[in-house]
Amino acid sequence: MFENVGEIVLLFWRTLLALPQAWRQRQKVFEQFFEIGNASLLMVCVLSFFIGAVIALQTGPILVERSLASAVGGVVGIAIAKELAPVMMAILIAGRIGSAMAAEIGSMRVYQEIDALRTMNINPIHYLVLPRVLAIALALPLLVIFSILVGWFGGAVVADVNQHMEIPFLAFFSDLKNIVELKDVGNGVFKSFCFAIILGVVSCHQGLTTIGGPRGIGRSVTKAVVNSIVLIVIFDYILTRFLLK
Amino acid sequence: MNGANNQISGVSLVVRGLHKSFGGQKVLNGIDLDVRPGEIFVIMGPSGSGKSVLLKHLIGLEEPDAGEILINGESISTPEIAAKYRMALVFQSGALLNSLTVGENVGLYLTEHRLKTPAEIEKIVAEKLDDVGLKDAVNKMPSELSGGMKKRVAIARALVIEPQMILYDEPTSELDPLSSVVIGNEILELKRRIHVTSLVVSHDRDLAFGVADRIAVIADGKILTVGTPDAVKNFPDPRVHDFLHADFARPK
Ligand SMILES: Nc1ncnc2c1ncn2[C@@H]1O[C@H](COP(=O)(O)OP(=O)(O)OP(=O)(O)O)[C@@H](O)[C@H]1O
Ligand SMILES: [Mg+2]
Numbered sequence: 001m002f003e004n005v006g007e008i009v010l011l012f013w014r015t016l017l018a019l020p021q022a023w024r025q026r027q028k029v030f031e032q033f034f035e036i037g038n039a040s041l042l043m044v045c046v047l048s049f050f051i052g053a054v055i056a057l058q059t060g061p062i063l064v065e066r067s068l069a070s071a072v073g074g075v076v077g078i079a080i081a082k083e084l085a086p087v088m089m090a091i092l093i094a095g096r097i098g099s100a101m102a103a104e105i106g107s108m109r110v111y112q113e114i115d116a117l118r119t120m121n122i123n124p125i126h127y128l129v130l131p132r133v134l135a136i137a138l139a140l141p142l143l144v145i146f147s148i149l150v151g152w153f154g155g156a157v158v159a160d161v162n163q164h165m166e167i168p169f170l171a172f173f174s175d176l177k178n179i180v181e182l183k184d185v186g187n188g189v190f191k192s193f194c195f196a197i198i199l200g201v202v203s204c205h206q207g208l209t210t211i212g213g214p215r216g217i218g219r220s221v222t223k224a225v226v227n228s229i230v231l232i233v234i235f236d237y238i239l240t241r242f243l244l245k
Numbered sequence: 246m247n248g249a250n251n252q253i254s255g256v257s258l259v260v261r262g263l264h265k266s267f268g269g270q271k272v273l274n275g276i277d278l279d280v281r282p283g284e285i286f287v288i289m290g291p292s293g294s295g296k297s298v299l300l301k302h303l304i305g306l307e308e309p310d311a312g313e314i315l316i317n318g319e320s321i322s323t324p325e326i327a328a329k330y331r332m333a334l335v336f337q338s339g340a341l342l343n344s345l346t347v348g349e350n351v352g353l354y355l356t357e358h359r360l361k362t363p364a365e366i367e368k369i370v371a372e373k374l375d376d377v378g379l380k381d382a383v384n385k386m387p388s389e390l391s392g393g394m395k396k397r398v399a400i401a402r403a404l405v406i407e408p409q410m411i412l413y414d415e416p417t418s419e420l421d422p423l424s425s426v427v428i429g430n431e432i433l434e435l436k437r438r439i440h441v442t443s444l445v446v447s448h449d450r451d452l453a454f455g456v457a458d459r460i461a462v463i464a465d466g467k468i469l470t471v472g473t474p475d476a477v478k479n480f481p482d483p484r485v486h487d488f489l490h491a492d493f494a495r496p497k
Pocket of ligand 2: 296297298337414
């Protein structure tokens with residue numbers, strides 16, 4: 001998968017150079033943006049709630065046993081804001097939106113629609129890649145903010161109702177507020193912005209380099225998702241290391 | 246708009262020693278061509294002889310391994326020259342954007358380059374669709390069209406560019422005889438009205454002999470002969486002769 005890193009970086013660079021076109025393409029950015037929201041909001045909601053719930057379930061009883069009940073809110077809050085929401089949402093969106101991007105651009109490539117654009121002097125990077133990468137770079141951080149809030153809520157509900165914890169709903173949040181800072185949330189949101197760019201560029205690159213017929217499109221979709229996820233996890237470590245200091 | 250059309254005149258095309266291989270397979274093996282401004286030039290040849298690949302080189306979708314392509318005497322290997330001339334390719338498959346309506350497809354060039362206001366674009370689109378007999382299809386999606394209709398939309402989309410040269414890849418391959426004649430007449434009409442240079446790739450003998458000023462026959466990546474329809478018809482090379490005169494073995 002790494003033989004294409006050079007091409008992917010090049011596509012990223014070309015997309016950056018195309019940024020002045022962003023205003024012109026705003027219509028397409030908005031279309032993509034709402035499509036992403038539409039396609040993923042419900043899933044984000046369900047997934048985030050249960051992630052928060054399960055983290056509270058896994059960590060809460062151990063902390064309560066050691067009379068650290070007041071740390072539960074903080075542990076769950078930090079884990080979700082800094083790590084779980086950005087990474088899980090990026091993976092979810094890679095599966096839901098990255099795959100769709102690779103499939104759509106891949107079929108445009110295979111059925112010569114991209115050649116047709118080029119004969120009309122329409123740059124496929126301006127027309128196809130830029131709006132998608134921008135839309136996802138806007139949408140994913142927003143989805144992650146939403147996911148963090150829903151995840152906290154899920155954690156609080158479980159901490160309240162679970163008989164091994166029984167931390168009142170509001171106490172959970174005031175504990176959380178004592179430990180989690182705005183900076184921590186910003187940290188997670190920033191990571192998700194980077195992940196969004198990675199998965200947007202990787203998926204578009206995979207689409208643009210599709211060869212062969214329907215089978216080639218299928219291969220591209222799989223590669224787009226798998227490569228995005230691997231790169232997201234690697235960059236998660238690098239970014240976390242860099243943001244930690 | 247139509248007033249301006251009359252000013253447009255076709256460009257000349259010269260191809261010299263064009264070579265192209267795909268992974269060891271020689272597809273174009275030294276193509277030489279001279280197409281005069283405003284003429285209808287038909288390229289015929291068997292399937293797989295490299296006709297579509299040749300057209301892609303002419304419009305800049307493929308880079309030649311060797312050889313050069315000159316438009317009005319200027320090499321198109323530099324982007325500035327390539328951008329100076331308006332050329333359009335009508336793809337063999339149509340290559341309409343499936344996510345856009347027919348109208349949006351036809352108007353795409355104008356919309357993306359912001360050349361006209363939306364109202365003007367709508368008017369031009371209606372006009373060009375009317376030219377190809379598809380006035381009512383403007384709001385349809387490409388997936389709702391037949392193969393022949395797609396091809397006609399692709400021609401309308403090419404016309405919007407107001408090209409100085411139109412390249413047609415098998416314009417009649419999926420059309421019934423009546424529509425084929427409509428397309429053939431449209432090609433003739435464009436020559437008459439805007440003096441556009443037309444390069445038509447086809448193995449439709451009726452179309453070729455019906456519209457061509459000159460015909461070239463290509464096989465195995467080489468031009469076998471170029472000439473007027475009559476000259477080509479009587480060319481002695483058996484490959485050319487067989488291709489142009491192939492007939493069914495039904496007893497007469
Ligand atoms: N991008 C490509 N990669 C590899 N081989 C290619 C590519 N494009 C075309 N070819 C090969 O080049 C040869 C000529 O193809 P081309 O499409 O030009 O044929 P054609 O003359 O247009 O045939 P038809 O009349 O069936 O359309 C074929 O053998 C094809 O396999
Ligand atoms: Mg062909």
